[in-house]
Amino acid sequence: MKILCLAIALFFFLPSLSSGQVVTDSVELIVPDVASPDDPQAKIKAIRATIASLNHDTQLVEEGDLRIALSEIMFKEGWSKKAFSELMTAEMLFHKAGDSEKREAAISRMAAFYKANNALAEAEKYYTLLLQVQETQQKFAEAAKTASVLAGVLMKREDVKKASGYLHTIIDNKYDVPNDKSTLADAYVKLAEIRRVQKKYKQAESLILKKALGLYRSADNQVGRVNCFDVLGHIYLEQKRHSEAKWFFIQANTLARNLNDEKGVVASLVNLSRVKVAIKDYSLAARDLKEAGAIAARLNNLSLLAEVKEGYANYYSRTGNKTAARSSERSSAKLTDSVSRMMTSQAESAHTAQVVANEPVAPILVSREEPQIQKNYTLEIAAAIFSILLLCAFLLKRKKEKGNNL
Numbered sequence: 256m257k258i259l260c261l262a263i264a265l266f267f268f269l270p271s272l273s274s275g276q277v278v279t280d281s282v283e284l285i286v287p288d289v290a291s292p293d294d295p296q297a298k299i300k301a302i303r304a305t306i307a308s309l310n311h312d313t314q315l316v317e318e319g320d321l322r323i324a325l326s327e328i329m330f331k332e333g334w335s336k337k338a339f340s341e342l343m344t345a346e347m348l349f350h351k352a353g354d355s356e357k358r359e360a361a362i363s364r365m366a367a368f369y370k371a372n373n374a375l376a377e378a379e380k381y382y383t384l385l386l387q388v389q390e391t392q393q394k395f396a397e398a399a400k401t402a403s404v405l406a407g408v409l410m411k412r413e414d415v416k417k418a419s420g421y422l423h424t425i426i427d428n429k430y431d432v433p434n435d436k437s438t439l440a441d442a443y444v445k446l447a448e449i450r451r452v453q454k455k456y457k458q459a460e461s462l463i464l465k466k467a468l469g470l471y472r473s474a475d476n477q478v479g480r481v482n483c484f485d486v487l488g489h490i491y492l493e494q495k496r497h498s499e500a501k502w503f504f505i506q507a508n509t510l511a512r513n514l515n516d517e518k519g520v521v522a523s524l525v526n527l528s529r530v531k532v533a534i535k536d537y538s539l540a541a542r543d544l545k546e547a548g549a550i551a552a553r554l555n556n557l558s559l560l561a562e563v564k565e566g567y568a569n570y571y572s573r574t575g576n577k578t579a580a581r582s583s584e585r586s587s588a589k590l591t592d593s594v595s596r597m598m599t600s601q602a603e604s605a606h607t608a609q610v611v612a613n614e615p616v617a618p619i620l621v622s623r624e625e626p627q628i629q630k631n632y633t634l635e636i637a638a639a640i641f642s643i644l645l646l647c648a649f650l651l652k653r654k655k656e657k658g659n660n661l
Contacts, residue, residue: 309321316349335368346362373411383405389401415453419449422442437479440476440479444483447460456490467479481511517554528543
């Protein structure tokens with residue numbers, strides 16, 4: 256009976272088994288479409304699943320690409336610490352793999368993040384590294400642009416000597432980019448700003464009028480021309496050449512409006528208010544500040560609002576309303592402090608990110624188990640059935656013989 260039961264059980268399970276069938280839980284490596292799920296957590300989970308399935312010794316570039324994708328999602332969600340950790344890991348992976356192109360892009364993203372959040376020391380560090388990578392690759396056009404941005408960072412750090420050095424590498428054509436007129440013009444504008452701060456007004460004026468403006472015009476770079484007009488306006492305002500300052504701030508305002516550059520419009524209106532206050536045209540100054548404040552409030556831009564409040568503080572101070580002036584100064588300081596604290600928080604989150612180049616990630620949804628071959632039971636089943644048939648035949652024969660004897 257035991258043999259009979261075994262035979263019947265195997266008979267019913269037989270269709271589910273195939274000779275030599277391979278059973279595996281492994282999943283084919285498919286890079287997820289990070290734009291398909293709306294839930295950022297789902298996107299991150301899908302990407303981490305793919306990372307877990309990679310060979311971390313040979314698929315360095317693939318892992319780096321996926322970690323870049325992770326960082327972009329995390330930055331968008333405001334998870335700066337985690338995002339920066341992924342970005343730094345990606346940079347290390349690209350460096351290890353020898354992919355200079357992708358490493359350059361990762362370093363550029365890190366440098367831009369620190370610059371945007373006013374973490375100037377870290378921005379300088381990463382832009383310097385980026386410049387070294389580009390020079391090594393002999394990507395001189397990109398290196399010239401990076402040198403210009405790095406000079407801007409150094410100017411904010413008030414390191415004008417080092418900033419001037421980088422600007423002169425562009426102006427003296429170290430990078431052999433004479434046809435990149437916008438980059439060359441940018442260098443002249445920044446150098447003019449340095450000369451203005453140093454109160455070398457004639458040199459600053461000459462750099463803009465004789466160098467930068469013509470280059471921007473040739474390159475059809477309208478944004479660059481706005482910057483030129485703004486710098487010239489400040490050069491003349493500081494010298495109390497109010498008519499010239501007003502004219503250039505009006506040019507900056509008109510061109511910014513044509514370009515739909517609302518930040519530029521606000522900046523030029525605040526600058527115009529300063530000129531009008533200086534010449535005691537208070538009603539027009541108040542009108543400019545009112546318009547600038549309305550635009551800044553609509554944009555919900557704290558930095559612009561702080562700039563407008565500073566303009567109001569100047570206006571009230573010059574019109575004798577000391578109470579209102581102090582109130583505007585406090586408002587401007589609070590807004591500036593809010594922006595600074597937000598930037599510092601973002602930068603510190605990135606700075607404290609712990610990075611491991613080959614971060615061990617527990618497999619998610621992906622099993623790396625080896626395929627298992629199911630044992631072939633076909634012969635055993637056939638032998639059991641044959642044995643049962645023989646047994647049945649034997650029993651029937653015995654029963655028949657007993658009947659005949661009776």
